[in-house]
Amino acid sequence: MKDKGFLVLAQNSETTDYVMQACLLAMSLQATKNSVPISLVTNDEVPLSYQCLFDEIIPIPFGDDAKDKDWKIENRWKLYHATPYQETIVLDTDMLVLENIDVWWDLLKNYDVYYTSKVYDYRGNVADTCYYRKAFIENNLPNLFSGFHYFKKNDFAQNFYKEVELVVNNWQAFYEIALDKFTPDFASMDVVAAIAAINLDCVTEITNPLIKNPTFTHMKAYCQDWSEVNNNWLDKIGCYISPECKIKLGNYIQTGILHYTEDNFVEKTPVLERYKVLLNV
Amino acid sequence: MSKGVLVIARNNKNIDYVKQAIFLAKNVSKYLNLPTSIITDNANYVTEHFDPTVFDKIISIEYDDAMNSRSFYDGGLASKSDNFKNSSRSVVYDLTPYDETLLLDSDFVINNDMFLKCFESNQDLLLYKDSCELSNTRNTKEFTYISDTGCEFYWATCVFFRKSSVNKIYFNLIKHIQDEWNHYRRLYQIQSNLFRNDFAFSIAIHIMNGFSKGNFFGEMPGKLIYITDQDILWEKQDDKMTFLVAKKDYLGEYYAISTKGTSVHVMNKFSLGRIIDEELLNEG
Numbered sequence: 047m048k049d050k051g052f053l054v055l056a057q058n059s060e061t062t063d064y065v066m067q068a069c070l071l072a073m074s075l076q077a078t079k080n081s082v083p084i085s086l087v088t089n090d091e092v093p094l095s096y097q098c099l100f101d102e103i104i105p106i107p108f109g110d111d112a113k114d115k116d117w118k119i120e121n122r123w124k125l126y127h128a129t130p131y132q133e134t135i136v137l138d139t140d141m142l143v144l145e146n147i148d149v150w151w152d153l154l155k156n157y158d159v160y161y162t163s164k165v166y167d168y169r170g171n172v173a174d175t176c177y178y179r180k181a182f183i184e185n186n187l188p189n190l191f192s193g194f195h196y197f198k199k200n201d202f203a204q205n206f207y208k209e210v211e212l213v214v215n216n217w218q219a220f221y222e223i224a225l226d227k228f229t230p231d232f233a234s235m236d237v238v239a240a241i242a243a244i245n246l247d248c249v250t251e252i253t254n255p256l257i258k259n260p261t262f263t264h265m266k267a268y269c270q271d272w273s274e275v276n277n278n279w280l281d282k283i284g285c286y287i288s289p290e291c292k293i294k295l296g297n298y299i300q301t302g303i304l305h306y307t308e309d310n311f312v313e314k315t316p317v318l319e320r321y322k323v324l325l326n327v
Numbered sequence: 328m329s330k331g332v333l334v335i336a337r338n339n340k341n342i343d344y345v346k347q348a349i350f351l352a353k354n355v356s357k358y359l360n361l362p363t364s365i366i367t368d369n370a371n372y373v374t375e376h377f378d379p380t381v382f383d384k385i386i387s388i389e390y391d392d393a394m395n396s397r398s399f400y401d402g403g404l405a406s407k408s409d410n411f412k413n414s415s416r417s418v419v420y421d422l423t424p425y426d427e428t429l430l431l432d433s434d435f436v437i438n439n440d441m442f443l444k445c446f447e448s449n450q451d452l453l454l455y456k457d458s459c460e461l462s463n464t465r466n467t468k469e470f471t472y473i474s475d476t477g478c479e480f481y482w483a484t485c486v487f488f489r490k491s492s493v494n495k496i497y498f499n500l501i502k503h504i505q506d507e508w509n510h511y512r513r514l515y516q517i518q519s520n521l522f523r524n525d526f527a528f529s530i531a532i533h534i535m536n537g538f539s540k541g542n543f544f545g546e547m548p549g550k551l552i553y554i555t556d557q558d559i560l561w562e563k564q565d566d567k568m569t570f571l572v573a574k575k576d577y578l579g580e581y582y583a584i585s586t587k588g589t590s591v592h593v594m595n596k597f598s599l600g601r602i603i604d605e606e607l608l609n610e611g
Contacts, residue, residue, distance in 0.1 A: 169472075169479070170540035273468060273475050283476050283516075296476050297515060299538040 047199065050151055051101060051131035052084035056139050057110070057118045062309045065090050067139035070312060072099035073321040074142040077291050081148050082135075087121075087128045095327060104128050119235050123214055126197060126207035138193040140311070141262065142304045144293060150260045158202035161190040161239060163253040165264040165305075167271055168283070168295040177268035184228035187240040188249045193305055194262050195239070206252070209242040262303035265295075278308050285311075287320045328489075330446055331383055331425040332363040334433050337412040338372070342399065342596045345373055347433035350603045352381040354437040364424055366415060384424050388415055397521055400556035401597035402571070404579045416483060416524045417505050420490075420498035430486040434599055437590045438566040441548050445487035450545030452494055453487040454528065456480075458551040461584055461591065462558065462572035473526045477515040478533035481544075482551050483524035484592050493535075497543075500531040553592035560591075560598040563606070 054071060056064040065088055072084045076099065083101035086092065089110055092103055107127050112118035125136055133155065137143075154160050167173040175189070182189055197203040213220045217233040224241045243249045267279045276282045283296035293300045312318055321327070332355045336344035345367060352363035362383035365373065368390040373379050395413065400406040419430050427446055431437075445453055456479065458470050473480050488494050504511050504527045511530055512520060535543040554560065554570055559581065562569040566588045571581035593599045 270476075271472075294538065297478055297533060297538055301539065 048083075048101075048131050050082045050133045051129070051135075052080075052082060053087065053125055053129050053131070053134050053136050054084065054139055055087045055106075055121060055125060055128075055136075056090065057088065057106075057112060057121070058090045059116055059118065063312075064139045065092055066318070067309075067312060069093070069096040069099055070318055070321060071137060071139060071141055071143065072096075073325055073327060074144065074291070076325055077321060078143055078146050080143060080146055082151065085130055087125060099327070102130050104130070117232060119214065119233055119238075122192070122235050123207055123211040126199075126203065129199070132199050133196070134198075135194065135196050135260075136192070137303070138305060140306055140309070141193065142293070142306065142317075143302075144291075144304055145301050147260070147302070153257075154196045154260065155198075157196065157252065158198050158200055159206050159248075159252045160196040160260070161192065161243075161253045162194045162261045163189045163191065163255045164258075165191055165261055165269070166302075167269055168263055168265060168279075168298050168300065169271070170298065171271065173264050173269035174271065175264065175266070175269050178266055180228050181225055181230050181234075181237055182240065185225045187224070187237065188243055188253065189255070190236055190239045190243065190253060191262075191264075192235040192239050193264075194260060194303060196260070202248075202251075206242060206246060206248070209246055210238055213238045213241050213245070259302070262305045263300060264305050265307045278310070280308055280311065280314055285315050287315060287317055289320065289324065291317075291320050291324050293317075328426040329424070330361055330427045330429075331423075332359070332361050332429045332431055333366065333419055333423050333425070334363060334431055335366045335415050335419070336373075336433050337368045337388075337415065339410045339412060341407050341409045343600060344433045344596075345369070345377065346603055346607075347596070347599060349377050349381055350599075350606065351431060351433055351435060351437065355431075356381070358437050358440050359429075359442055361429070366419070366422055368412075386422050386424070388418070388422070395522055399596060401595060402559045402579070402581075403557045403573050405597075406556075411521070413522065413524055414505065417498055417502040417527065420488070420495060423490075427489050428487070430488070432484045432592065434593050434596050435484060435590065436560075436563070436568065436593055436599070438568070438586075439588050439590055441590065442485070442487075444548040448487070448545055451489040451491045452497065452544040453547045454532070454544050455482040455485055455547045455551035457546070458482060458553060461552060461554050461570060461586070462575075462582075464572075464575040465555070473529050474516045474518065477517065478529055479540075480525060481529045481532055483528040484551060484553075485547055486528070487547065497531055497535055500534060501527050504530050551592060552586075552589060554594060556595040559595055560593045560602050563602045 054068045056068040085102040086100045087104045089106050106121050107124045111120035165173045267275050286294040334348045336348040348365050355363045364384040365382050366386045370385050370387045395411045397411045398406045470480050508522050557573045559571040561571050569585045574580040
């Protein structure tokens with residue numbers, strides 16, 4: 047088994063090319079000279095010219111449980127079994143790594159499983175995510191974000207992922223028990239991870255709200271501390287991408303990991319073209 | 328290292344900033360035991376109408392009547408539109424006679440010695456980020472960011488700076504932002520075209536921080552406490568001040584708040600003027 051790596055799960059839907067987002071993410075890792083490779087878990091076709099961006103392209107294990115689903119989270123628990131790495135950082139496809147984060151691995155090695163529980167807005171302030179997190183607030187769930195998480199291949203992580211599998215496959219039943227004060231009518235991996243952490247009584251072992259990194263910039267519009275909010279942040283502030291792929295949102299240079307969240311980010315901005323030119327892909 | 332307070336006073340038709348500066352200089356002497364210098368476009372007015380010895384130095388700048396019109400309120404029900412002559416703040420770095428300068432707005436009423444801590448700071452530039460509106464009832468978002476999507480707001484009301492090569496760049500940048508204000512206000516999505524020093528100072532900090540959050544400057548001691556021009560400074564006796572603070576959603580109605588030993592930025596310049604007149608009268 048290989049030492050360390052990033053892992054991303056991409057399943058295209060009718061409207062969104064998640065594989066292309068994963069390719070873009072891989073390009074961003076290359077552009078920032080992160081020394082750790084990335085692998086892609088997908089059953090979709092990866093364009094030939096982009097395959098070299100990945101360490102491995104891995105089929106979804108145990109078959110595709112999200113076939114015919116729009117919101118494909120049913121396969122997320124399989125990443126523990128799919129990873130070719132001893133230590134894995136799982137990223138959402140709609141993310142860009144904008145700086146070298148090699149040093150984060152040193153911090154993460156102190157954990158068996160780690161979820162970020164504090165994310166930031168584009169101005170670098172801690173994001174107020176309560177608009178999107180009523181279920182967390184009302185039901186007093188730990189504020190975990192599965193968009194960035196880490197695990198080691200060991201008994202603790204395996205046990206955690208088993209619990210995630212159990213909860214995601216029976217989410218309605220678990221929601222009834224754990225989310226009695228406010229019950230969403232759809233499954234969310236963030237909520238699933240939070241319920242799993244409570245069930246295993248391991249919240250303090252898998253997150254640390256006192257540290258700044260590892261984390262990401264969350265671009266959901268209602269997290270940006272704006273008085274007037276458009277649903278899509280791209281309609282509110284400018285997005286500027288330099289030939290070196292430095293990204294400025296509004297007037298703020300972005301660093302760390304950018305979770306751009308809006309699927310039309312790739313079409314609406316020159317981001318893909320910029321990375322292709324920079325990396326000669 | 329020379330130390331002192333610097334104040335800019337450029338009168339318009341309705342507001343006597345020089346009178347405010349005199350009042351400020353006396354309070355600076357009383358509470359901080361520091362000299363105060365004034366930058367003004369009418370030095371004759373200072374020497375002919377007031378005791379000029381309250382100032383360490385009187386620094387003349389050219390008279391400029393370029394319009395930057397805004398409304399000045401006197402409580403919730405009265406206002407006058409006049410010229411807001413605020414274009415000189417960027418040149419204070421070159422004009423200050425001090426190595427360590429505390430730049431204060433003339434409408435800042437000092438009632439304690441807290442500003443002395445600035446001179447002990449190991450940072451060469453200090454500004455206020457945190458502020459507290461005395462009534463604590465208004466939406467103060469306009470003092471959090473310079474616009475809904477723009478950078479963080481810092482007050483140019485009270486600024487401490489030492490002469491340094493980096494601060495020279497900072498003040499030159501402010502001057503550039505002022506010169507190209509229409510460009511920068513659009514870039515930072517500021518709706519109003521009124522030039523504001525707070526905005527120019529804030530944008531310059533944002534740029535000096537590399538277009539991100541950073542630690543280019545340090546924070547002034549405590550919080551900046553202020554009343555808006557919709558509130559009224561009603562009475563002042565030594566370090567005790569009484570304010571009439573506008574009731575939220577009840578135009579023209581107020582409630583009273585008193586402070587003791589608290590320095591306050593009094594944005595209602597008319598009510599401050601009345602209080603200063605009373606004090607000057609009492610002094611004989």
